[in-house]
Amino acid sequence: MSAAATSFRTIDDIDCAGKRVLLRADLNVPVREGKITDLTRLERLVPTIRELSEKGARVIVVSHFDRPKGRRVPEMSLEPVSAALAAVLGHPVMFAHDCIGPDAEAAVAVLKDGDVLVLENTRYHAGEEANDPELALALSKLADIYVNDAFSAAHRAHASTEGVARHLPSHAGRLMQAELDALTLALENPERPVGAVIGGAKISTKLDLIGNILAKVDVLIIGGAMANTFLAAKGVEVGKSLQEAEMHDTARAIMAQAEARGCRILLPVDAVVAREFKANAANDTVAIDAVPADTMILDAGPLTVAYLAKEVAKLRTLVWNGPLGAFEIAPFDVGTNTLARAVAALTKAGTLRSVAGGGDTVSALRHAGVVDQFSYVSTAGGAFLEWLEGKALPGIQALTSLRGIALPT
Helix, strand or coil: CHHHCCCCCCCCCCCCCCCCEEEECCCCEEEEEEHHHHHHHHHHHHHHHHHHHCCEEEEECCCCCCCCCCCHHHHCCCHHHHHHHHHHHCCEEECCCCCCCCHHHHHHCCCCCCCEEEEEEEHHHCCCCCCCCCHHHHHHHCEEEEEEHHHHCCCCCCHHHHHHHCCEEEECHHHHHHHHHHHHHHHCCCCEEEEEECCCCCCCHHHHHHHHHHHCCEEECHHHHHHHHHHHHHHCCCCCHHHHHHHHHHHHHHHHHHHHHCCCCCCCCEEEEEEECCCCCHHHHECCCCCCCCCEEEEEEEHHHHHHHHHHHCCEEEEECCCCCCCCCCCCCCHHHHHHHHHHHHHHHHHEEEEEHHHHHHHHEEEEECCCCCCCCEEEHHHHHHHCCCCCHHHHHHHCCCCCCCCCH
């Protein structure tokens, strides 16, 4: 059973006035040349912080940032991120120069109801990634209640995501709740028919994902270079296209398994091909069985996209992970953009629930201008992929199965 199918407490169950609430967030925002380049993770955290603060909680935000590997690396401090959070939140945010010990304890001691404090990078301590019991206990002593709002870190059994939950009453924040609700409605309890778009470069990196998805969906759309491997496994000549020759038997086994389970696998019927991989390279559109030997497939063709859009229109639920082509460069972004906009239109019309996630997928949907037009887009990356694979996520299990607490069903 995946994490999304389990019961969990939310902040609806907390009387937090005057209480110290340790809020596990994901402040691991992208930074380039010292500047934060995307505030999405901070913006999505705001509702939980604001609600806790307005209810009179003393909010203590804890997070990792980058990979300092147990050392103090000045450029990996959360202090600049705490300033950015204050700006996004529209509320003062204090900062402590450690996440445990005298600095953290002193900062927590002066908090008043409604105050917000950010603790320093948990990964300055090697015990964070090792899920060290002593670090988890020290974190827990700073608070009365634990709230996890970092689904993106839920696949890691770290001190601040799993260990601390062994010591405090634990609840899901609003972002965590929204993520789990969306994922439950997408694959655990979907409105049918349900389909999935799975793209990317290699089958070998998504075997667990495909294996789990096959048992849950009615239609599986294979895109990107993965599709080339499936096509080649069927005997289609794909020229110089990226594909995994050693995975042909696996691809054939997946197709046989899908047929046995009544899941239709949809592959490209035409393709956009080019002789070089670069923006605006000379290209042609050809039938999928007519790919010239000296070319590579870089995008799904217009007939494929129209066919897929028609098939998606028959669905009630769609999960999307991975692009249809080399969406990073024009004109090989057309297939992904066109299908993404079709999904957005169906979502807006109320006929389709659309859930997407994964780094490349979020980038592709943003590029297509529809990242805010799907039912839910997860920024969780690895946690989203592990959920698709059907794996139990330690950070979610910690909200549901520890301390012998009987949770609401």
